Amino acid sequence: MPQPDNGDFSAKLRRLVETVDVANVLTEPLSSSIKSLLTVSAAQIDCDEASVLIRDGDGGDLRFLIAIGRVADQLLNLRVPAGKGIAGFVLSSGQPMAIADAGEDETFYAEVDKETGYSTQTILATPLRHGDDVIGVLEYINRRGEPPFAPFTPEEMDRAATFAGAIASLVNAYQSAKLFRDLGENILSADDPDAVSIRAWLTNVRDSAEHREMMDLAVLIREVASRGDAERNLAREILESVIRFSEKGEATTFLG
Amino acid sequence: MNIDEAEFLSTMSGGFRPTKDWASCTGKGVTVAIIDSGIDTSHPELADRVVASVEARSDGKRVVFDPSDAGDSAGHGTACAGIISRIAPDAKFSSIKVLGAGGLGDGYAFLGGLEYAIKERYKVINLSLGTTKPQFFSPLHDLLDRAYQASCIVVAAANNLPQPSFPSVFSSSLISVIKSEMTDPMKFGFHFGEVIELTAPGVNVRAPWPGGGHRSLTGNSFACPHIAGIIALLLEKDPNLTPFHVKSALYSIASSNSQ
Numbered sequence: 001m002p003q004p005d006n007g008d009f010s011a012k013l014r015r016l017v018e019t020v021d022v023a024n025v026l027t028e029p030l031s032s033s034i035k036s037l038l039t040v041s042a043a044q045i046d047c048d049e050a051s052v053l054i055r056d057g058d059g060g061d062l063r064f065l066i067a068i069g070r071v072a073d074q075l076l077n078l079r080v081p082a083g084k085g086i087a088g089f090v091l092s093s094g095q096p097m098a099i100a101d102a103g104e105d106e107t108f109y110a111e112v113d114k115e116t117g118y119s120t121q122t123i124l125a126t127p128l129r130h131g132d133d134v135i136g137v138l139e140y141i142n143r144r145g146e147p148p149f150a151p152f153t154p155e156e157m158d159r160a161a162t163f164a165g166a167i168a169s170l171v172n173a174y175q176s177a178k179l180f181r182d183l184g185e186n187i188l189s190a191d192d193p194d195a196v197s198i199r200a201w202l203t204n205v206r207d208s209a210e211h212r213e214m215m216d217l218a219v220l221i222r223e224v225a226s227r228g229d230a231e232r233n234l235a236r237e238i239l240e241s242v243i244r245f246s247e248k249g250e251a252t253t254f255l256g
Numbered sequence: 257m258n259i260d261e262a263e264f265l266s267t268m269s270g271g272f273r274p275t276k277d278w279a280s281c282t283g284k285g286v287t288v289a290i291i292d293s294g295i296d297t298s299h300p301e302l303a304d305r306v307v308a309s310v311e312a313r314s315d316g317k318r319v320v321f322d323p324s325d326a327g328d329s330a331g332h333g334t335a336c337a338g339i340i341s342r343i344a345p346d347a348k349f350s351s352i353k354v355l356g357a358g359g360l361g362d363g364y365a366f367l368g369g370l371e372y373a374i375k376e377r378y379k380v381i382n383l384s385l386g387t388t389k390p391q392f393f394s395p396l397h398d399l400l401d402r403a404y405q406a407s408c409i410v411v412a413a414a415n416n417l418p419q420p421s422f423p424s425v426f427s428s429s430l431i432s433v434i435k436s437e438m439t440d441p442m443k444f445g446f447h448f449g450e451v452i453e454l455t456a457p458g459v460n461v462r463a464p465w466p467g468g469g470h471r472s473l474t475g476n477s478f479a480c481p482h483i484a485g486i487i488a489l490l491l492e493k494d495p496n497l498t499p500f501h502v503k504s505a506l507y508s509i510a511s512s513n514s515q
Contacts, residue, residue, distance in 0.1 A: 082356070083329050083330055083355060083356035084329045084330065085329075086331070088329070088330055089293060089332050089355065092355045092356070093332070093355055093385055093477075094388065094421075095385070095386070095413075095415070095475065095476075096416045096417065096475065097332075097416075097474070097475045097477065098473070098475065099473055100460065100471065100472035100473075101469075101470065101471050101472055129417075132389045132390070151460050151472055154435065154437070154459055154474060157416065158418075161418065
């Protein structure tokens, strides 16, 4: 594990750990919340298989962010090319759509089914809107029970739209936090000679007890910050005092 | 000011009323423009029916349209064409692809597609699309006025979500449609005074799908082409109908349907 043998290295490491940890504190509960809400909504729509797809890049591609059901893990590795399939259409049109007999012919869902071994028969897809933008697609696949599955109804389409609003808010927050995390990781540029060793250190430290303590600390800071301006200012003053104190001596255990 | 429905009906007496034989027409001589995800021209139900096919492309700040044989990777446009085809089996189609890969699908492509259809003076324009973005309100409003003045009859699907979308809420200059669970396309409804006036089948509608198959589809998108198909029948009977005439005729037919 590299040691903080100079001030520049320590500063980089500190910025990285601070940024990535705070971002992780933000993203992990959000993805968990999206999954919980997806599960609740699927139950309301009489279905066990559901997924959240998000826009991936500027070209209109989609990727599975969260999925529940029998082939959830396999779906997470799949992407939907721009404009393809029901999800692609819903993303570009911003309109929900319900479809039956989805696996009947050789189109996108037949390809997905081939990959996963699943049999898609009915789909309800609705856009995830944040403001005026469509940021992803919420999909429900097949009704509970045995095939042939009854088609999704207009009432279920309306219900899905209600859940889509809440899920879209969470997805948007998740994406903002992820941007923050990506920014943190990009603090280390590719041509930085310290990058390799710092990334290796980061990989190790994420599993360490110290890291978990730092995560706890970050959670506490976030909790305090959310209580109001006075609490936030007090926390900042205390932390700045600790930093000033630690900078005076060799007892900087934060990075060790 | 609220307009009394009975009073409105009385003013219709001097206006256009379709003769009953419109229902036996087939849409011959009528070309319907479909602004959508393209049309699968190889589908058996649509073979030799698509007489023109273009695709939107961004050219700097402009949207231009190139001839296209890209077909339909999403299925939506093919389904809309198939629904019209069943009602008007001799109507032809012009596919104006604004949804799909390569960055298609933004509001500018959609606007460009509508402008293209109006410039080409397609008599019936099926628009199973819309936008909720406020920046498109005014340009769409202008385009719909141009369509009205050019005697292009625009049929638009209402938003499936509980918020207004444009242009379906511009009820004075176009014909907007919302889905119902009815199954007979000839028995469509007209709700005078509602923002979205027409109702047509839009729940589990069996329609052609790319690859030669069929799907059962639900959404306002699939109610809209039912009305576009009915208009194709009316236009075969009288090709000079204006948007106002057509709306009056639809109202008249729907009133008969409800009796």
